Amino acid sequence: MPAAFARWAARARSALLVAMLAPLAGAGWAQPLSVVDDRGRTVVLPAPPQRVVSLVPSLTEAVCALQACGRLVGTDRFSNWPASVRTLPKLGGLEDTQIERLVALKPDLVLTATSSRANDRLEALGLRVVALEPRTLQDTERVLGQLGRALGDAAAGPALWQQLQQRIGAAAARVPAALRGQKVYFEVASAPYAAGEVSFVGELLARLGVGNVVPAAMGPFPKLNPEFVVRAQPDIVIGTARAVAEMPARPGWGALRALQQGRVCGFASEPWDTLVRPGPRLAEGAELLADCLAGLPPAAAQAR
Incomplete structure (x- = not known):
């Protein structure tokens, strides 16, 4: 009898221990989470963060696309998608982060860019800071994976990226074959700054089958001499609706x-955000571009 009782007691203790640990394992708390950010720093999170501040719009959007929007407690002033983040406390930007307001929110994770002036101070105050700055499509894939791991769901990032890839491929299939290889001037700001071949925008255009007047050697988003654009004679011009409307009045433009023939894609501010943020709405941006490209008038024959 004593031996039987001892075996029963041992089984009972094992069952109780399993019951106690199961909720912790299910919540992903069995082991700390580790993420290497774009500064090369390893950030250790003792548990999946429940109070997240994002200071980069594309990272805000990524958190929401990874089904963790409810964990956001504050964002930068430019984060505006999805609509639910517009009501969150706005904490400035990368150059003027409102440190005291941010700290008062007691975040257990701050998402920021490598270029943010606030990073060192936030870390000095004991906050866990993960700096991520996607510049290419490959970077975007990597960042989605890192965010998924940081949020406690390592499979979520790759799964989301696979969905985006499928949608971008479907958008590319809608671009008329006659446009393949035609050169695009994609203006991101009116100085003018353009999206070059090596930017995520340039890579997205390449996925859609069109070319770029700004070669890789000039960098991702170079400032151009306006005469460069005139000499390049792009087949298609893309920019904000306001910029495209103003272009004919620029000297020489x-x-x-492309402007004479109406071979332009001008976007209002809200859809424009989807084109210039390297995040989970890239596929939506590809679809917007494909729809505009498919509706362009054919190029007129050039006079000889």
Whole structure:
């Protein structure tokens, strides 16, 4: 009898221990989480963060796309998607982060860019800071994976990226074959700054089958001499609706055949965000571009 009782007691203790540990394992708390950010720093999180501040719009969007929007407690002033984040406390930007307000929110994770001036101070105050700055499509894939791991779901990032890839491929299939290889001027700001071949925008255009007037050697988002654009004579011009409307009045730009022939894609501010943020809405951006490209008038024959 004593031996039987001892075996029963041992089984009971084992069952109780399993019952106690099961909720912790299910919540992903069995082991700390470790993420290497774009500064090369390893950030250890004792548990999946429940109070997240994001200071980069593309990272805000990624958190929400990874089904963790409810964990956000504050964002930068530019984060505006999805609509639910617009009501969160706005904490400035990368250059003017409102440190005291941010600390008062007691975040257990702050998402920021490598270029943010606030990073060192936030870490000095004891906050866990993960700096991520996607610049290419490959970077975006990597960042989604890192965020998924940081949020406690390592499979979520790769799964989301696979969905984006499928949608971008479907968008590319809608671009008319006649546009393949035609050169695009994609203006990101009116100085003018353009998206070059090596930017995530340039890579997205390449996925859609069109070319770029800004070669890789000029960098991802170079400032151009306006005469460069006139000499390049792009087949298609893309920018904000306001910029495209103003372009014909720029000195010499009236000679751009793309403007003369209406071979332009001008986007309002809200859809424009999807094109210039390297995050989970890239596929939506590809679809917007494909729809515009498919609706362009054919290029007129050039006079000889």
